[in-house]
Amino acid sequence: xxxxxxxxxxxxxxxxxxxxxxxxxxxxxxxxxxxxxxxxxxxxxxxxxxxxxxxxxxxxxxxxxxxxxxxxxxxxxxxxxxxxxxxxxxxxxxxxxxxxxxxxxxxxxxxxxxxxxxxxxxxxxxxxxxxxxxxxxxxxxxxxxxxxxxxxxxxxxxxxxxxxxxxxxxxxxxxxxxxxxxxxxxxxxxxxxxxxxxxxxxxxxxxxxxxxxxxxxxxxxxxxxxxxxxxxxxxxxxxxxxxxxxxxxxxxxxxxxxxxxxxxxxxxxxxxxxxxxxxxxxxxxxxxxxxxxxxxxxxxxxxxxxxxxxxxxxxxxxxxxxxxxxxxxxxxxxxxxxxxxxxxxxxxxxxxxxxxxxx
Amino acid sequence: xxxxxxxxxxxxxxxxxxxxxxxxxxxxxxxxxxxxxxxxxxxxxxxxxxxxxxxxxxxxxxxxxxxxxxxxxxxxxxxxxxxxxxxxxxxxxxxxxxxxxxxxxxxxxxxxxxxxxxxxxxxxxxxxxxxxxxxxxxxxxxxxxxxxxxxxxxxxxxxxxxxxxxxxxxxxxxxxxxxxxxxxxxxxxxxxxxxxxxxxxxxxxxxxxxxxxxxxxxxxxxxxxxxxxxxxxxxxxxxxxxxxxxxxxxxxxxxxxxxxxxxxxxxxxxxxxxxxxxxxxxxxxxxxxxxxxxxxxxxxxxxxxxxxxxxxxxxxxxxxxxxxxxxxxxxxxxxxxxxxxxxxxxxxxxxxxxxxxxxxxxxxxxxxxxxxxxxxxxxxxxxxxxxxxxxxxxxxxxxxxxxxxxxxxxxxxxxxxxxxxxxxxxxxxxxxxxxxxxxxxxxxxxxxxxxxxxxxxxxxxxxxxxxxxxx
Numbered sequence: 001x002x003x004x005x006x007x008x009x010x011x012x013x014x015x016x017x018x019x020x021x022x023x024x025x026x027x028x029x030x031x032x033x034x035x036x037x038x039x040x041x042x043x044x045x046x047x048x049x050x051x052x053x054x055x056x057x058x059x060x061x062x063x064x065x066x067x068x069x070x071x072x073x074x075x076x077x078x079x080x081x082x083x084x085x086x087x088x089x090x091x092x093x094x095x096x097x098x099x100x101x102x103x104x105x106x107x108x109x110x111x112x113x114x115x116x117x118x119x120x121x122x123x124x125x126x127x128x129x130x131x132x133x134x135x136x137x138x139x140x141x142x143x144x145x146x147x148x149x150x151x152x153x154x155x156x157x158x159x160x161x162x163x164x165x166x167x168x169x170x171x172x173x174x175x176x177x178x179x180x181x182x183x184x185x186x187x188x189x190x191x192x193x194x195x196x197x198x199x200x201x202x203x204x205x206x207x208x209x210x211x212x213x214x215x216x217x218x219x220x221x222x223x224x225x226x227x228x229x230x231x232x233x234x235x236x237x238x239x240x241x242x243x244x245x246x247x248x249x250x251x252x253x254x255x256x257x258x259x260x261x262x263x264x265x266x267x268x269x270x271x272x273x274x275x276x277x278x279x280x281x282x283x284x285x286x287x288x289x290x291x292x293x294x295x296x297x298x299x300x301x302x303x304x305x306x307x308x309x310x311x312x313x314x315x316x317x318x319x320x321x322x323x324x325x326x327x328x329x330x331x332x333x334x335x336x337x338x339x340x341x342x343x344x345x346x347x348x349x350x351x352x353x354x355x356x357x358x359x
Numbered sequence: 360x361x362x363x364x365x366x367x368x369x370x371x372x373x374x375x376x377x378x379x380x381x382x383x384x385x386x387x388x389x390x391x392x393x394x395x396x397x398x399x400x401x402x403x404x405x406x407x408x409x410x411x412x413x414x415x416x417x418x419x420x421x422x423x424x425x426x427x428x429x430x431x432x433x434x435x436x437x438x439x440x441x442x443x444x445x446x447x448x449x450x451x452x453x454x455x456x457x458x459x460x461x462x463x464x465x466x467x468x469x470x471x472x473x474x475x476x477x478x479x480x481x482x483x484x485x486x487x488x489x490x491x492x493x494x495x496x497x498x499x500x501x502x503x504x505x506x507x508x509x510x511x512x513x514x515x516x517x518x519x520x521x522x523x524x525x526x527x528x529x530x531x532x533x534x535x536x537x538x539x540x541x542x543x544x545x546x547x548x549x550x551x552x553x554x555x556x557x558x559x560x561x562x563x564x565x566x567x568x569x570x571x572x573x574x575x576x577x578x579x580x581x582x583x584x585x586x587x588x589x590x591x592x593x594x595x596x597x598x599x600x601x602x603x604x605x606x607x608x609x610x611x612x613x614x615x616x617x618x619x620x621x622x623x624x625x626x627x628x629x630x631x632x633x634x635x636x637x638x639x640x641x642x643x644x645x646x647x648x649x650x651x652x653x654x655x656x657x658x659x660x661x662x663x664x665x666x667x668x669x670x671x672x673x674x675x676x677x678x679x680x681x682x683x684x685x686x687x688x689x690x691x692x693x694x695x696x697x698x699x700x701x702x703x704x705x706x707x708x709x710x711x712x713x714x715x716x717x718x719x720x721x722x723x724x725x726x727x728x729x730x731x732x733x734x735x736x737x738x739x740x741x742x743x744x745x746x747x748x749x750x751x752x753x754x755x756x757x758x759x760x761x762x763x764x765x766x767x768x769x770x771x772x773x774x775x776x777x778x779x780x781x782x783x784x785x786x787x788x789x790x791x792x793x794x795x796x797x798x799x800x801x802x803x804x805x806x807x808x809x810x811x812x813x814x815x816x817x818x819x820x821x822x823x824x825x826x827x828x829x830x
Contacts, residue, residue, distance in 0.1 A: 140633070169384065172376050172377060179377065182373070186373075188377045291389070292389075294385070299560075299561075301385065303560075303640055304640065305388070305389065305392055307640055307642075308396075310389065310392045310393055310396055311389060311393050312393060312396065312397070313396070318416070318419075319419060319420060319423060321423060321428075321523055321524060321526060321527060322423065322424070322425045322428045322429065322524055322527070323425075323527035325526070325527050325530070326523060326526050326527070326536070326641070328419075328423075328523065328643055334642060335419075335642065335643035335644075335645075336640055336641070336642055336643070337523050337526070337536075337640070337641040337642075337643055338640055339526065339530060339536075342640070
């Protein structure tokens with residue numbers, strides 16, 4: 001009762017809207033939201049010290065592994081720059097890592113020991129498995145996978161990882177096309193070449209898209225390029241290259257393009273010249289389905305297959321929704337509505353036959 | 360020796376898996392699908408090709424066109440709502456006079472003759488029985504009209520086209536296109552709307568649909584909206600226009616609800632339920648004449664009766680509580696009056712009052728009994744002679760109700776805020792229970808129950824502040 005009386009006085013004391021109290025309250029809420037948003041993925045400073053040390057150690061091991069596998073060497077200064085942690089702190093952690101036999105120091109150079117290498121591989125394994133999990137089982141946008149996995153890799157226990165591995169059907173590659181190390185630490189080395197080094201008129205298949213740095217990765221996925229897509233190089237010059245993929249001509253600067261790894265097509269794979277995306281079909285046009293892009297995964301992919309979006313099926317764009325999206329396609333005598341972003345995943349070849357529902 | 364062979368084989372398999380790549384499972388599955396399709400193609404005999412200019416295609420072009428798609432949709436919905444509200448009036452009145460005017464006195468007399476103590480008689484007959492009678496007579500007719508009509512449209516094949524039209528809006532708010540269907544189902548009853556979200560296969564988007572279903576103004580709330588709009592907003596204009604203005608106000612509230620559905624879906628999909636929109640693959644079935652009798656039967660049994668039963672289970676105890684708080688006295692004041700005095704200032708701060716807040720607390724089981732409870736509590740508070748303490752009733756005419764409410768200190772602001780609060784408050788206990796049944800999560804059930812109340816207080820607070828700025 002008395003509490004309520006106080007509240008009553010409080011309410012009575014507040015003039016409407018223009019009270020400085022409200023303004024301050026609203027601004028402080030906005031400020032908190034802004035700060036949280038900015039530090040969404042790097043909440044390390046909130047973690048207790050022990051976990052913090054563990055994740056720095058693991059990040060350091062990963063960094064050393066990547067440096068070693070690309071045949072370079074590194075020192076404290078470079079490590080400090082790459083991980084955005086002060087050199088003093090790095091030194092402290094490196095000291096305890098040396099004591100635990102994870103790394104060797106010769107002069108200012110740091111190299112991994114065998115134990116350290118295995119530890120690094122196990123972290124890479126968790127990271128890539130988690131990205132695989134995010135791509136198959138959740139609806140997170142692919143630009144978020146890396147950051148989410150970056151935190152998760154320090155949290156999963158060995159048992160959890162093995163369980164995850166079984167659940168995902170023992171995958172060997174992550175959604176970026178990187179190999180996932182086995183539990184014993186076996187992994188093939190990456191064999192693709194950068195798309196920027198491929199000569200003109202060559203046909204190749206994308207096998208890997210590097211997800212770091214984030215700004216470049218965002219630029220690549222904005223072009224809807226994905227693993228498994230066939231590309232045909234149209235022009236390759238000093239500063240940029242132009243290539244064709246799924247009916248679209250794409251121009252990328254060499255810096256960006258060097259983050260895309262390709263291999264030449266194997267002899268049994270055919271490059272389909274007229275391959276375009278279903279979203280490019282216009283009203284009344286007919287097409288034959290050539291397949292579903294590998295970018296469409298998990299439940300989404302199975303749903304499309306269940307509906308009959310299978311290689312060889314004929315379809316027609318019957319009509320469009322009020323905003324041109326979604327669009328209704330007729331296949332096998334059924335009308336199916338698809339959103340345009342999903343129609344991007346279905347690859348077709350435009351045909352002339354005025355006959356629907358047959359092969 | 361044998362073990363060594365097996366090990367070699369396993370090693371070889373493991374090594375080869377690096378070469379087959381990551382999508383060999385998919386390739387295999389697709390191969391099987393393609394083979395199956397080809398076999399079916401060979402053995403299937405087709406008689407006649409579909410006519411490309413059939414009636415069905417023409418109808419589809421009109422119903423989904425940029426120009427007519429949305430107007431037709433709003434028109435059909437208004438007709439259904441109008442038929443429901445108008446058509447339910449008469450049977451509702453009939454049921455009410457049977458339960459409340461005919462059976463109630465008989466029961467009272469019977470109880471008197473049996474010599475039941477006054478408190479048992481009041482508790483059972485004035486409390487539990489009257490609440491049940493109210494809920495049945497106000498809920499049953501509209502649901503028995505709305506659900507069959509809705510099912511007929513679904514059977515005919517129109518509802519998938521509605522989902523198709525509205526999809527781009529839902530896509531923008533990060534929700535599933537089929538939420539259009541569950542949302543309109545919610546206009547009949549939120550509990551039924553929540554059950555209907557089963558058609559959405561992605562768990563994330565289904566949860567969004569469940570949480571936001573409460574923003575669809577349900578059948579139990581339409582009468583409240585219409586009554587309050589007539590009394591407070593209709594009275595602002597000359598008599599001739601009052602019913603039109605009141606209707607526009609009510610439709611405005613319903614559309615505001617749709618707006619809140621989009622807004623909260625968007626906020627949820629950007630924050631708590633982050634994630635990409637899943638595949639929207641909607642089958643648009645061919646139009647066919649609806650099967651009238653089956654439709655009537657299934658919509659009555661599956662939807663109407665189940666929902667009504669749940670509502671009754673919750674309404675009985677509510678009636679008992681309402682009766683108890685009006686009849687238990689602590690130092691000359693009934694519990695109801697003590698509570699109202701206690702929360703009145705809190706209510707006034709949000710432009711409502713203690714009576715409304717208490718009515719919404721005790722009427723959690725069913726929105727239908729909000730107005731009778733408000734009237735009863737107002738009478739008890741003003742110490743007027745009503746039907747007796749803790750007895751729910753409804754006044755014969757709107758004018759009488761208006762007089763009573765004005766006597767209770769209601770202003771235009773109270774009316775407007777009640778309309779907002781009626782749209783934005785916790786779901787009824789039937790819906791809350793259904794949400795738990797569907798999500799099996801206390802966390803989300805609590806969230807879905809509390810979030811609208813907070814929103815309601817926020818909106819009424821803002822309205823009150825703006826109101827005070829001009830007065």
